[in-house]
Amino acid sequence: MAVLKFKSKGVEVKKLQQNLKDLGYKIAVDGDFGNGTKSVVIRFQKDNNLSPDGIVGSNTQSVIDFLLAENPIYGIDISHHNGAINFNKINWEIIKFVFCKASQGKTFKDNMLHSYFSELKRLNIFRGVYHFMTFKDVSASNQVNNFLNCGVDFTENGVLPPVLDLEWQQSPALNNYIMQNKSTCIQKAKDWLTKVEAATGRIPIIYTANSFWRDYFAASADFSRYPLWLASYNRNSPVIPTGWTDYKIWQFTEGGTIEGLVGNVDKNVFNGSMNDLKKLANF
Structure with missing residues (x-):
């Protein structure tokens, strides 16, 4: 050519x-x-x-x-870091789903969640929320309560399953804590997933990266019943972490750009048909 x-x-x-x-x-x-x-x-x-x-x-x-x-089905994930978003300018012919950060640890709630979520509901866009897990000095129960108190109705049409974000923490010391307490941290994640599923009636999705899973979660194979949202920033087929055979969502870049949103945004592709996405979103 x-x-x-x-x-x-x-x-x-x-x-x-x-x-x-x-x-x-x-x-x-x-x-x-x-x-x-x-x-x-x-x-x-x-x-x-x-x-x-x-x-x-x-x-x-x-x-x-x-x-x-x-013919991929694209989505984005957003948080307060993305600031004000002009949802009317986003090309919804291309972007079919959006995940918003809801909470982190015991008390943090994203102050843009309700604004984002109400706009997505108005536009009838498939939407979901995620919780960023803190591993040290915070119980799974406290983090479940924080997440559920964000007020998302998981029985509503168009709402995707809850997501647990399992990844590197905000300092080397906290990452070292996971490394030194792998079994405790793995159990904390299991407890969160079990309690949120019981409270919402939805099987949660796990967001992670293969290298985090391998190094910090000891390549645990105990989570295979939960759909995988995999972060892997390359255009080759991503390496699937131990315990899964495929991914449900692939986050392929953290440096995407779209109309209506200032700066970079995480972009994702859904592994399935539009009917599969609708089913996942209670639609």
């Missing part, structure tokens, strides 16, 4: 522009590879962990082809 870059013109450029538009990018389809097209190409490359040089060679084109062939 021809390499497309700044000042390229013609049918191939027009096809590239249409492909990027089909993937949700705002771009003029005019056959002219100008500054606008170069800017969108760089954004696409950053979103997909490619070298952001603004040149469409074989690597960039292969990712475009892959995304178009797979």
Whole structure:
């Protein structure tokens, strides 16, 4: 294939522009590879962990082809770090689900949750919430109470199952605590999952990364009944942690960009059909 870059013109450029538009990018389809097209190409490359040089060679084109062939179901996850979001500007033809941070540890509740969630409900978008687990000096029961007190109705149509975020903590000392107390931390996660399932009637999802699971959770295989939301920032098929055979959701970048949202955002792809997503969301 021809390499497309700044000042390229013609049918191939027009096809590239249409492909990027089909993937949700705002771009003029005019056959002219100008500054606008170069800017969108760089954004696409950053979103997909490619070298952001603004040149469409074989690597960039292969990712475009892959995304178009797979017809993926995309989602994002957000928190107060994303600030004010113009939900009316998001391309909901591309983004089909959103997870919001609800809580962390014993007392922290995300102050943007209710604003985000009410907008998503207004727009009838599949939506869910997650709890970031703290492992030291906080019981599972206290964290369950904090999460459930966020006021999300998990029986409502369009609401995805609760999520437990199991990952690196905010300091090396806290990560070292997990390393030195693996069995205690694994049991704390099990207790949270069991109690939340009993309270909501929904089987929770586990969010984690393979390297965290391997190093800190001793590659535990005791969680296989819970759907896996896997963080893996590369375009190759991610390595599945011990205990699972596949993922339900793949978070493939933390540096995505979308219209309506300032700065970077985590982007995800759902492993299944639209009917599968609807079923997961009580729809």
